Amino acid sequence: MSQTTNLSQIYLDANATTPVLPQAAQAAMDAMQDLFGNPSSSHITGLKAKNLMEQTRQRAKTLLGTGEGKLIFTSGATEGIQTGILSGLIKAKTQIKKGKKYSILYGSTEHKAVPNSLAHWNEILGINAEIKAIPVDQFGKLDLEFIQKEVGNALMICTMAVNNETGVYQDLQQLEQCIREGNSKVFWLVDCVQALGKRPLNLAKTSIDYAPFSGHKLYAPKGIGFIYIREGAPFTPFIAGGGQESGLRSGTENLPGMAALNVIFQMLLDTDNTTFYDLNTLNDYRRQLSHSLSQAFPDIVFNHQFNNSVPTTLNFAVPGFSSKEIMDLFDAANIRVSSGSACSSKVTRSFVLDAMGLPVWQSESAIRLSFGPAMTQEEVDSACARIRSAAKALTNSCLMLDDTEQTQDKTPLNGLVQLRSGSSCTWVYADMKSKQALVIDPLPELEKRIDTLLQCQQLTPVAILDTHGHADHISGRVALANKYLSTQQSDVLGWPTNTKKVAVGDESFSVLTIGELFLVKVPTPGHTDDSISLLLSSDPMNLITSTRYAFCGDTILMGSLGRTNFASSSSIDMYHSLKQINRLIGQQTLLCASHDYNNEFTTTLSAEVVRNCLLQSVLTGSINQSQFAARKADLDSNLNDETGTEILCGAYYGDCDKAQIKEYSSDSLKQRLTVSSDVKILDIREPHEYALQHKLDTVSEQSSTENSLNTGLNIPMTRLVQFIQEHQMEKESEWVLVCRSGSRSMVAAQAMYRLGFTNVAHLKGGYALSS
Template sequence: MTSRPKAIYLDANATTQVLPQAAQAAMLAMQDMYGNPSSSHITGLQAKALMEDTRKAAKQCLGSGNGRLVFTSGATEGIQTAILSALVAARNQGGAAGGLLLYGATEHKAVPESLKHWNQVLGLNAEVMAIPVDKEGRLDLAFIADKAADALMICTMAVNNETGVFQDLKALEHAIRSHNPGVFWMVDCVQALGKIDLDLAHTSIDYAPFSGHKLYAPKGIGMLYIRESAPFTPFIAGGGQEGGLRSGTENLPAMAALKVVLDMLNGKGDTQFADKATLSAYRLRLIAALEQAFGRIVLNHGLENSVPTTLNFAVPGFSSKEIMDLFDAANIRVSSGSACSSKVTGSFVLDAMGLPRWQSESAIRLSFGPAMTEAQLVEACAAIKAAAGALQHSCLLSAESSDSNLTKAPLQGLLQLKSDGACCWLYVEPGSRATVIVDPLPELMDRLLQIVNCQQLPVVAVLDTHGHGDHQSCRTALCQALGLEFDCDHLGWPQDKGASLPLGDASLIRLDTPGHTADSRAYLLKDGGGAQQFAFVGDTVLPGSLGRSNFACSDTGLLYDSLKQLHSTLGETSVLLSSHDYHNDFFTNFAAEIQQNPLLAGLLAGRISREEFILRKDNLDSRLEDQVGEVLMCGAYDQCQQAQSVVEYRGQNLDDLLARDPEALLLDIREPHEYQLSHRQERCINVPLSRLAGFVAENAADYDRMLILICRSGSRSLVAARALKRLGYHNVAHVNGGYALG
């Protein structure tokens, strides 16, 4: 693999690199100050002095006055300790069942989960309740004022980790204390250190946790401020270190590193952090670079009530996953929402703020620290523009958005676009470039327009496979936007083409397949020689399922007939392209479905009569109401799918395999813009995940060839490898960890 360029790190709210001076201090502590602070000899006394010097620096930085300051392993321990201390005291003071435990709706998940845990363990039976926020992320003070009297504990944040929104602590204090002077109040200050001024002794905050790795100190060191009058229960008992407040041998090297950072904040270090005005200017320049690169971005928070080191934004038309993958390929490190959650979906923080769902699902968090330099900023802005330029290469972004000189990658064959579980297909005939769009989705309309216009594709038809029940087709609107006027039926089939639509040397054959709906159709693509290539089958056959047939316009008996007709026409290995894919199988064929679906296997083998099929299928569909949730499922699943086992390779093992097997194909399944931007294995070919169906259709007979899939992290390659194995490819493997660990 080619060498990687240096990463541009813009994810400081997740963690930061350790400053060289701090790392050096930690190393010196390990080498020279290695004594146990509890030991009474000189080496121990020296270690004790270093620890107390760190505490003194922390107390100065935080303005903690007579409050206690305990060193912890980090924010989570500090949060646990604070909540445990408050709730034990509430119980001992006779905290009655029916009391409230309040926390901000945009709080880090460690807080509500800890409240629920200790509430149960201690048997308080209090109600854990979220405090609403407005669209700017500010806590509802009227709600607090209304509920505070019944609260046993109130937990709020100084600065939000996803948006950088800071709370007005004085206004919060007034709302809390004017209605419940004695309630225990914890303020999560993890993202506040070095970003807002803190003077804890002049507040009535009872507990305030901090974490060193959020500001250039190592992981594994944190602090907890406890107000002088606040109760305390040790979370860790044992040898009595930290005056009995927190047992366990102290992490002296990390304290030494933390002291360096605290000294800088106190104006005593040899490197000064940038001031607020400079950091605000940096953020504005990053916003300008993003706007220049992408044409338009939407900010998910206000600039006036957020710290200048955080920027949470969305790019219209792109999911957070797409931008994350793009930036990672360009060696820009950002997060989608909170890096503390492994599942990349919508942001609960932005949902709580009432932002549109698309913004939540597209949110990107860009964050930097106060040690950022002008040179790093310039480098970051240039990399952002280069990354957006690569989207032009894939025709996913208009050329006006960037000054990139990257050429356009010509599009031909099949392209699969997805929104949630729904699929849209675009096919470009290689010779004539005649284009057909099948099952267009409103969420993807802008992207389809961008691709068609950028590639200058001659669209000859925009088709639906049936009248959809879970969404409205954008077929008519798409045709209008493209300036297309077809004399066609209600699903888009040209009235003058009979049952065959010419596409250059190929042809698209219409086949009525009623059952899922009365108007269901399949569209079969045949090459110039009449050979079957693949078929768009709508929801008649889904990967792992058959289309439901309990709509008012459904007919289970007709579905039986249509499945027999499709099978006899297509055979078992033709690729079937469905309008829904709920489990990331991407595509299927009858051979795979027969293996998984006993009902279908019995039907096609003649073991199940039409009457028995109707009975069993209707029974299967009757269970759908228990599966739908908020999504109208278009297929019923008879049993849980078993994930295919896949061989994994890493590093040297992959190199050895490629050396032994010159016929093995290494497929880089990243999208073209990612492939264009980043390093890659020399022998790989780019088969993007969105175009994997086309590769399969062209190589459906080559089931025995060794295929090794690789992507950025190994996540997409594993999913795609499982899909290929399910389809019948025997020798499939993927690179665990992808390029990230390769």
């Protein structure tokens, strides 16, 4: 079975949705062309349609062992969940005794459709029961002791058969025993969406009251699903109207969807059918895929146990890589995976893995690889080969080491690189000629990446520095310094003790050299008492005109000033440090902070004073230090202690709204390129994305848009700050940024626009929508 019409694509996101089986698609088409009658009509065309509908229902009932229970067709799992919850809670409301406290229970790893629906109907119906999440252990198994303790006062309990993110399945028999011993009458809904075709179900032999299913999770079209309702379980129609489905669910029936399901049910019931593979085969597929992942990423961590999860789901994280980076890597190799649950488009931490108590980095970096039971051995072999190829391409970006390749094959590094973990930033400056490097504010999560980068580029660090003592993490500096600078004597922030002094006006500062440049250390206390700023300059005697980058830690952040309410903080000191920075550097010098909370990359004093009125008041001298301290204390009092797992080191004081950037479609950009030779294309994909794409191009025709853009500059986002610094004189040029999907190019274009690149645009949808 081919899972895609694009021969180069490997689709491994089946838990989000599956391609429609050719046989199911044909059945749907036949229904639209030949069995188009309304099943409610009494003429022959309608009767034939109704016969197909009832045949599909009967096959589903046989497959699921529903016995005398009802099986009602729906638009999908969400409607099924609403139907079950509404039915159970309406009946439960009639049984409430005055003065007694009640609860509604749901598994903490449930799909969000369940707790959100519970909260909605609990409020709408005026039940106002306490909604409680059932904890899970590190393996994703529901806490039976918690259920035993709470279920006695529960009106309803909702669990799931198979988790959509991890593939972890619950022992329904054990769970049922626990529930019914504590409350024989509580209404029980089990989300069975991910169990269909992957786990045996015999619903009539359980006391499950409601079980929703969705067709598009198992090779049927979107828009068709069904729900099982146990015989005798209360039922209230979620949709009323025309009386279809014997009045249980009104609305004209989705016959093409049912026809597709009918074919799939037939295949599942036919033990001789070779479309769907048995559990042993699927387990072998998982073994092959997990082995290839482990070969590709030796440090990989799987976020679930294989012995209590279905074989069609692999959830993993790679130390040192964000989920976005792995997704971009796989997408460049034409492998489709997802970050956690694909039901949310925003890449964030996985609440499922959080509930399992896994480390934060695993939750933030989680990748879900999932396939369906119709996966073929040929597809598995292709996926395994492509995964290994994708990981190998990381050597082009020096994100992984490969001893079999020569370093001259790597993309050379000469200049500034911005590495990130969450909103925290590490800066690496490399001088290709001298093979020297600076590492500033190294994060512990990035220790291995920094080490790999230094080895891959054969760089020797002259210093590994912190701009201040960090309150929200332990610095990665010590471990790196022990490896590369074990004989160097330095202070607590890593500054070498034997550096020279340079006079700047009436002051003198410590300075060290890297290649032909100088790094000047400037004490700038305030955020902390040990805060320093590091100015990378070509002429330390004339910092205002020669400073390229000012690594200012958390003194000045994008749209913000560092907080000054730590025990080691001083707002008075910050007041003077801000004036000191302003005296030393130019208004267009790029400020490279330790945190970037709003994806703005870098900033300048001229850009900040426009939106940061407090900073403007300090630099213009319109307030004194006492006034600054009072206003700063007021602003800091509004800070939340944390954002995610990081201490928030600064509050937004100015307008951080994103600019409206001009967007090109594929066609409009092609047209623009034909009429103007002045357009400059800036491709911000990473080097490994190029390597993978070029490999794919040898077996498939490159999109015409990508072909036409190959003459553009390649500036990865990690090197965008250096690009901005080097192109200060080209701010009025017409730049068009492109990437894989358009998301990175939009963010980068907004950053450039804020810093004065007034004629910047981006390709909406990126290369993904350009073919």
